[in-house]
Amino acid sequence: MPPAPAFADVTASDSTLRRFLHGLPGVDTVGLEARAASLGTRSIKTTSKAYAIDLAISMIDLTTLEGADTPGKVRALAAKAVHPDPTDRTTPRTAAVCVYPDMVATAKAGLAGTDVKVASVATAFPAGRAALDVKLADTRDAVAAGADEIDMVIDRGAFLAGHYLKVYEEIRAVKETCGERARLKVIFETGELSTYDNIRRASWLGMIAGADFIKTSTGKVGVNATPANTLLMLEAVRDFRAQTGVQIGVKPAGGIRTTKDAIKFLVLVNETAGEDWLDNHWFRFGASSLLNDLLMQRQKLATGRYSGPDYVTVD
Numbered sequence: 001m002p003p004a005p006a007f008a009d010v011t012a013s014d015s016t017l018r019r020f021l022h023g024l025p026g027v028d029t030v031g032l033e034a035r036a037a038s039l040g041t042r043s044i045k046t047t048s049k050a051y052a053i054d055l056a057i058s059m060i061d062l063t064t065l066e067g068a069d070t071p072g073k074v075r076a077l078a079a080k081a082v083h084p085d086p087t088d089r090t091t092p093r094t095a096a097v098c099v100y101p102d103m104v105a106t107a108k109a110g111l112a113g114t115d116v117k118v119a120s121v122a123t124a125f126p127a128g129r130a131a132l133d134v135k136l137a138d139t140r141d142a143v144a145a146g147a148d149e150i151d152m153v154i155d156r157g158a159f160l161a162g163h164y165l166k167v168y169e170e171i172r173a174v175k176e177t178c179g180e181r182a183r184l185k186v187i188f189e190t191g192e193l194s195t196y197d198n199i200r201r202a203s204w205l206g207m208i209a210g211a212d213f214i215k216t217s218t219g220k221v222g223v224n225a226t227p228a229n230t231l232l233m234l235e236a237v238r239d240f241r242a243q244t245g246v247q248i249g250v251k252p253a254g255g256i257r258t259t260k261d262a263i264k265f266l267v268l269v270n271e272t273a274g275e276d277w278l279d280n281h282w283f284r285f286g287a288s289s290l291l292n293d294l295l296m297q298r299q300k301l302a303t304g305r306y307s308g309p310d311y312v313t314v315d
Contacts, residue, residue: 006244007208014165017205021164024204027196027232036227039271040264046301049263053298054092056262056290057084059280061119061251063098063288065126065219071106074099078110085295088302094291095280096149100125101142108146119149119185123174126189126218128153132170139177150178151185153218154202156192164205171209185213185251185284191223199229203236213249219286224254227264234272247276253286259297262290 010020044052062081064073078097085091096117097107107118120142124130130138139150152174158166175184186206190199206214214233217224230252237248250273252265262285269277277283 104145117148120147183212186211215251219254225252
């Protein structure tokens with residue numbers, strides 16, 4: 001699979017790729033964090049809050065990634081994705097259900113006849129430490145079982161060691177394995193990349209390699225999505241589209257649990273990348289508990305009161 005024409009020279013060798021990535025502007029840490037904090041203080045009106053809640057629900061990749069996952073749990077999650085609030089059928093569906101590859105067929109069956117996607121983590125999630133042929137087999141199995149989207153993890157060890165071409169070639173190979181059947185989300189595990197400069201470099205590396213989405217985290221480490229690292233990635237997709245005309249999605253994952261959190265991220269999207277990204281084709285939340293809080297806040301806006309603790313299911 002050839003590189004994007006605009007970056008053919010950049011990806012010709014490890015040295016040319018390193019030169020490009022290390023030639024990106026350095027990140028102003030103080031400025032980035034100050035802007036993220038400032039945007040997080042924006043208040044919105046009640047009518048806008050109702051819109052934001054429904055939009056956030058529609059952007060959720062409802063996720064279960066546990067060793068104890070069972071077919072029954074995945075079927076229940078699929079049912080919740082289709083009807084998040086069974087008492088109110090005006091509630092939007094979530095964007096996708098995200099599961100391990102061996103649960104893709106179960107999720108696909110549970111979502112049959114709906115527009116809810118099945119996303120599958122692959123490529124030796126969450127560590128990403130496996131031979132390339134193992135990663136590609138993992139991807140092929142998930143796509144063959146019906147996955148609409150693949151969430152792959154990069155080899156952070158290779159990235160941090162400066163082996164950028166290796167990471168690039170792995171992303172390209174997984175993208176080729178997805179073919180036309182599945183969109184590819186590339187997970188950086190930003191909490192392990194140490195610096196904002198590395199997050200910017202990983203963002204551009206993922207986009208050059210053909211990612212359809214760039215994603216912050218697996219949700220399996222101590223530091224996951226933050227307003228600052230997501231803002232940085234939103235700036236990257238904005239600048240990439242300005243340079244190439246290609247639009248790439250963004251998915252913050254891990255640690256986003258409340259309606260207030262979700263709205264902060266939507267403000268970041270609107271003020272940084274723009275309205276074109278305020279759609280679940282281009283922005284997702286990797287979450288599980290977030291949906292429950294959104295549903296309770298939605299019900300509060302509709303009735304003026306909070307429901308009891310049994311209003312939402314416990315995932």
